[in-house]
């Protein structure tokens with residue numbers, strides 16, 4: 001049986017006012033990268049979605065799915081993390097198996113379509129698609145998806161661990177982004193190093209927004225850029241703030 005085929009359905013972006021959207025005119029949203037993984041089964045071609053983007057994007061994503069395996073053949077939704085811009089369209093995919101690291105209070109709420117079929121143990125029946133949990137780096141429940149594909153080789157979906165590459169987004173802005181949105185930037189850096197050692201044979205890294213696909217060399221550049229300049233200063237400040245906190249909290253217990 002041939003391996004799965006990956007198509008990027010929605011490139012996404014880093015945030016723009018949406019006109020004529022069902023969020024209302026000029027509502028601000030950050031459409032995310034959405035990919036379709038088509039795979040063969042005994043009963044024909046099926047599909048898995050990686051992330052769903054925000055509701056303003058749904059008509060376009062639905063159209064792209066219908067052109068390929070068809071919405072009724074989507075069996076799984078793989079969620080990289082539970083931010084609104086990645087999970088909003090789960091409501092459009094009831095009864096599908098949702099695979100993601102769990103822990104957020106939003107699961108089972110109307111926000112995400114009361115997803116009952118959540119595989120938080122990250123088991124996926126197809127051996128060419130695997131999930132790996134990464135907790136507390138970008139969000140509480142980051143999950144990597146690793147796909148051994150026919151058309152792109154071994155691919156890792158990073159979600160917002162890299163939301164856009166540094167060459168598209170200056171480091172100074174990334175520092176601002178990670179200050180607000182990453183739970184632990186040091187853990188993010190260590191996670192990137194671990195990804196390389198765990199998966200030396202990966203040829204493509206898909207980022208959370210902009211649909212950019214990084215080569216292994218590009219991914220290594222992202223890591224090196226965290227070891228110098230403004231990002232290194234940011235990590236040093238993060239560590240020194242942690243040390244200050246430990247001192248302050250330890251003093252309370254004395």
Ligand SMILES: [Zn+2]
Nearest residue numbers: 032085160208
């Ligand atoms: Zn995002």
